Amino acid sequence: MSTGSRQGRVEMTHGGGGRAMARLVEELFVAAFDNDLLRRRDDQAQFAAPTGRMVMSTDSFVISPLFFPGGDIGSLAVHGTVNDVAMAGARPLYLSAAFILEEGFPLADLGRIVDSMAAASKEAGVPVVTGDTKVVERGKGDGVFITTAGVGMVPDGVEIGGDRARPGDAVLISGTIGDHGMTILSLRESLGFETGLRSDSAALHGLVADMVASVPGLRCLRDPTRGGLAATMNEIAGLSGVGMMLDEAAIPVRAEVRAACELLGLDPLHVANEGKLVAICPPENADRLLAAMRAHPLGAQAAIIGRVTDDPHHFVQMETAFGGRRIVDWLNGEQLPRIC
Amino acid sequence: MKYIDEYRDGALARKLAGAIAAEIQPGRRYNIMEFCGGHTHAIARFGIEDLLPPEVRLIHGPGCPVCVLPVGRIDDAMAIAARPGVILCTYADLMRVPASNRRSLQSAKADGADIRMVYSVEDALTVAAENPAAQVVFFAIGFETTTPPTALALVRAKAEGLANFSVFCNHVLTPSAMEAILAQPQDGPDPVHVDAFVGPAHVSMVIGTRPYETFARDHHRPVVIAGFEPLDVMQAVLMLVRQINDGRHQVENEYSRAVVPEGNRKAQALMEQVLERRDSFEWRGLGALPDSALKIRDSFADFDAERRFEVPARSVPDPKSCECAAILRGQRRPEECKLFGTACTPESPIGSCMVSSEGACAAHWTFGRFRERRRA
Numbered sequence: 113m114s115t116g117s118r119q120g121r122v123e124m125t126h127g128g129g130g131r132a133m134a135r136l137v138e139e140l141f142v143a144a145f146d147n148d149l150l151r152r153r154d155d156q157a158q159f160a161a162p163t164g165r166m167v168m169s170t171d172s173f174v175i176s177p178l179f180f181p182g183g184d185i186g187s188l189a190v191h192g193t194v195n196d197v198a199m200a201g202a203r204p205l206y207l208s209a210a211f212i213l214e215e216g217f218p219l220a221d222l223g224r225i226v227d228s229m230a231a232a233s234k235e236a237g238v239p240v241v242t243g244d245t246k247v248v249e250r251g252k253g254d255g256v257f258i259t260t261a262g263v264g265m266v267p268d269g270v271e272i273g274g275d276r277a278r279p280g281d282a283v284l285i286s287g288t289i290g291d292h293g294m295t296i297l298s299l300r301e302s303l304g305f306e307t308g309l310r311s312d313s314a315a316l317h318g319l320v321a322d323m324v325a326s327v328p329g330l331r332c333l334r335d336p337t338r339g340g341l342a343a344t345m346n347e348i349a350g351l352s353g354v355g356m357m358l359d360e361a362a363i364p365v366r367a368e369v370r371a372a373c374e375l376l377g378l379d380p381l382h383v384a385n386e387g388k389l390v391a392i393c394p395p396e397n398a399d400r401l402l403a404a405m406r407a408h409p410l411g412a413q414a415a416i417i418g419r420v421t422d423d424p425h426h427f428v429q430m431e432t433a434f435g436g437r438r439i440v441d442w443l444n445g446e447q448l449p450r451i452c
Numbered sequence: 453m454k455y456i457d458e459y460r461d462g463a464l465a466r467k468l469a470g471a472i473a474a475e476i477q478p479g480r481r482y483n484i485m486e487f488c489g490g491h492t493h494a495i496a497r498f499g500i501e502d503l504l505p506p507e508v509r510l511i512h513g514p515g516c517p518v519c520v521l522p523v524g525r526i527d528d529a530m531a532i533a534a535r536p537g538v539i540l541c542t543y544a545d546l547m548r549v550p551a552s553n554r555r556s557l558q559s560a561k562a563d564g565a566d567i568r569m570v571y572s573v574e575d576a577l578t579v580a581a582e583n584p585a586a587q588v589v590f591f592a593i594g595f596e597t598t599t600p601p602t603a604l605a606l607v608r609a610k611a612e613g614l615a616n617f618s619v620f621c622n623h624v625l626t627p628s629a630m631e632a633i634l635a636q637p638q639d640g641p642d643p644v645h646v647d648a649f650v651g652p653a654h655v656s657m658v659i660g661t662r663p664y665e666t667f668a669r670d671h672h673r674p675v676v677i678a679g680f681e682p683l684d685v686m687q688a689v690l691m692l693v694r695q696i697n698d699g700r701h702q703v704e705n706e707y708s709r710a711v712v713p714e715g716n717r718k719a720q721a722l723m724e725q726v727l728e729r730r731d732s733f734e735w736r737g738l739g740a741l742p743d744s745a746l747k748i749r750d751s752f753a754d755f756d757a758e759r760r761f762e763v764p765a766r767s768v769p770d771p772k773s774c775e776c777a778a779i780l781r782g783q784r785r786p787e788e789c790k791l792f793g794t795a796c797t798p799e800s801p802i803g804s805c806m807v808s809s810e811g812a813c814a815a816h817w818t819f820g821r822f823r824e825r826r827r828a
């Protein structure tokens with residue numbers, strides 16, 4: 113690959129449909145994402161559809177800063193959509209990627225982002241098969257915005273949805289909460305100490321495949337991204353018409369995350385994750401599911417953190433580690449900076 | 453984080469809960485007011501009430517700076533923000549406090565007023581330095597904790613000749629509010645019976661423990677100054693229950709890791725240099741209280757937004773049906789308000805107590821609202 117497309121800055125002509133754009137697409141995107149479907153250079157990707165239930169999902173990424181410990185906007189854009197597809201219990205097959213670039217953005221940085229995205233997609237085994245690029249004038253964007261979409265197939269017999277939780281079911285989490293959000297916030301708020309925090313950004317479909325294989329009767333899967341575990345639990349409680357009782361002492365939180373939350377006046381339950389999932393299953397399957405999760409590297413710190421209750425008010429409650437009880441509410445109207 | 457965890461330990465909490473239960477005298481009631489919003493928040497967030505026997509009743513006090521600011525002062529801030537060329541710098545919570553006519557600083561901002569959220573008065577000084585052509589006003593609120601930084605900012609502004617900076621001063625005084633609570637009728641239709649106080653943590657770091665002596669000596673009310681961690685609150689309750697049982701009324705200091713009897717002399721001197729007592733100041737719920745708030749001294753008059761800009765300075769009644777006033781007086785609980793959780797939620801607050809996370813209504817809605825549904 114020529115290095116020409118990795119020097120200088122994004123110019124309006126890079127989105128103009130002319131030769132500059134063709135060269136950028138060729139040298140940067142196609143070269144990095146390289147696969148048969150993309151190489152055909154059509155305006156769409158054509159592929160054979162397997163029979164069965166397909167899922168489709170899309171997500172936009174507007175994170176600032178673009179690079180952070182544990183990832184960057186590129187890897188995040190792959191992981192985020194792969195995970196959204198996987199939360200149906202599905203096997204993700206293909207991704208699309210659309211870039212909105214701001215005039216003046218360094219092409220070297222764009223190259224890093226695209227490489228990281230390509231690496232994430234290869235590691236996940238989910239190719240980027242179609243894409244688009246637009247350039248907006250300086251000041252009308254924030255460097256790079258990326259939108260990805262993904263399609264996947266749900267294995268036969270798997271029925272997963274937010275409305276399927278039943279009283280008595282067990283609630284599990286795949287690992288520590290709050291790592292991604294606090295990593296990003298600590299970069300912004302200049303906490304004044306070395307936090308050692310790292311985003312947990314990761315593709316979870318491998319973990320999901322193991323879980324589905326071990327407990328096909330899995331009822332709900334969600335990745336607690338924006339709004340954190342609290343939002344996810346409230347969503348499921350509402351959709352399923354149930355309550356939740358969490359056990360604070362059982363919820364894994366890194367000491368650094370807890371410290372940073374304390375300093376910024378945040379609750380780890382409200383902080384975003386990008387490589388964690390919440391699972392709900394019948395109580396008799398809980399131990400088997402936990403074992404399957406812990407056997408996977410991305411679920412090594414998985415834990416049973418609560419149970420589904422019968423509650424006409426659909427309250428998500430928590431036994432505090434202190435010994436009391438409280439509601440776990442949605443985050444109230446606070447404006448949080450862009451974290452995903 | 454060891455430091456924090458030490459004060460949140462569940463096993464220690466159970467031990468303290470056992471000790472409190474063992475002290476309770478059958479048939480006796482213990483009405484304890486936690487003055488501070490910081491305590492109100494901790495009590496709700498950690499579910500402390502679940503660890504206390506039914507004989508102990510915690511009453512939320514008026515120590516929430518956002519809550520006690522009356523509608524009229526928000527209207528004044530709105531008027532300042534509406535002036536051309538003004539940038540109003542404010543804490544995020546104040547943006548959502550309802551002003552007159554269903555407006556708020558948030559709606560004023562949406563309509564085009566230049567209102568910026570800041571974390572501290574230093575941020576406002578920075579805004580002033582960066583915008584020399586604008587008039588930058590800091591909307592200062594708070595008890596004695598946040599007063600010294602405001603005073604310091606005024607000293608700096610004067611020293612640096614920062615002519616485009618001023619402060620809309622709403623600093624209020626803790627002892628005056630406690631005094632007002634105790635001046636209320638103890639019997640009659642709406643009695644407020646407070647047997648003892650959990651005293652403020654951070655405020656006391658500034659003013660020390662001495663200002664509370666009068667409540668012990670003259671009003672015969674025990675006061676225990678306590679930190680904001682849940683074990684601090686439990687420990688304070690135990691100390692207060694013991695005082696009540698013994699018939700003692702003393703000022704005790706549970707928060708001795710941070711509070712000394714004479715407080716922070718330097719901070720006090722700074723406040724004294726820049727600010728002086730107002731003859732009277734209106735509080736939401738408590739009404740106009742003499743000597744209960746601070747204003748900017750004449751020597752710093754140039755930096756006083758109330759003198760630089762004309763404000764309506766009107767007393768405006770609370771929204772209809774909002775019980776904030778009675779809640780701040782300790783007469784009602786949030787769930788007794790008809791609007792609680794129906795018309796009034798943290799997303800669309802009607803009264804100030806539903807805005808700040810330290811407000812009694814917001815704390816109860818966010819953390820504790822399952823309690824009365826269970827009772828119902």
Ligand code: SF4
Nearest residue numbers: 775776789796803813
């Ligand atoms: S619930 Fe709302 S309206 Fe009622 S007292 Fe509280 S703040 Fe006022």
